[in-house]
Amino acid sequence: MRERYEEIARWFESLRPGMLDSIGDIYAADVRFTDPFNDVIGVESVRHIYAHMFASLDSPGFVVNTIVVEAEQAFMTWSFNFRRASTPYSIAGCTHFRLDASGRIALHRDYWDAAREVYEHVPLLGAMLRVLRRRLKASK
Numbered sequence: 001m002r003e004r005y006e007e008i009a010r011w012f013e014s015l016r017p018g019m020l021d022s023i024g025d026i027y028a029a030d031v032r033f034t035d036p037f038n039d040v041i042g043v044e045s046v047r048h049i050y051a052h053m054f055a056s057l058d059s060p061g062f063v064v065n066t067i068v069v070e071a072e073q074a075f076m077t078w079s080f081n082f083r084r085a086s087t088p089y090s091i092a093g094c095t096h097f098r099l100d101a102s103g104r105i106a107l108h109r110d111y112w113d114a115a116r117e118v119y120e121h122v123p124l125l126g127a128m129l130r131v132l133r134r135r136l137k138a139s140k
Helices: 002-013 017-025 043-056 125-136
Strands: 027-034 039-041 058-070 073-084 087-099 105-111
Touching (some): 002 058, 002 073, 002 087, 017 027, 039 043
Parallel strands (some): 027 105
Antiparallel strands (some): 058 073, 073 087
């Protein structure tokens, strides 16, 4: 199984718009994909999410940092780097994967802090979230 997850990691690191035509080689037809903004079922829905990513961000790309495998499931930590309006961004997160019997991704669940990584960069909303974060922070 580790070899298959290493193949999947290489696929993510090399992901480009032209690769979306063969996304069914990586994802099962009935995959469940969940992240802070999406919760969908089906490979076509996943294809749409990646197509939207490429259409709305400049130079998006993943760097896989760690792969932890246990039987048919794995966790990968990653950095997602992109530019928007010429400003560089990097989001740190991890993904829980489960494979089906054919070695395709049946479950893809992303974990990352949308408040810190996205919402805090929005004017006014970001200021409010930073104040809230300071108030909730444990003090010494």
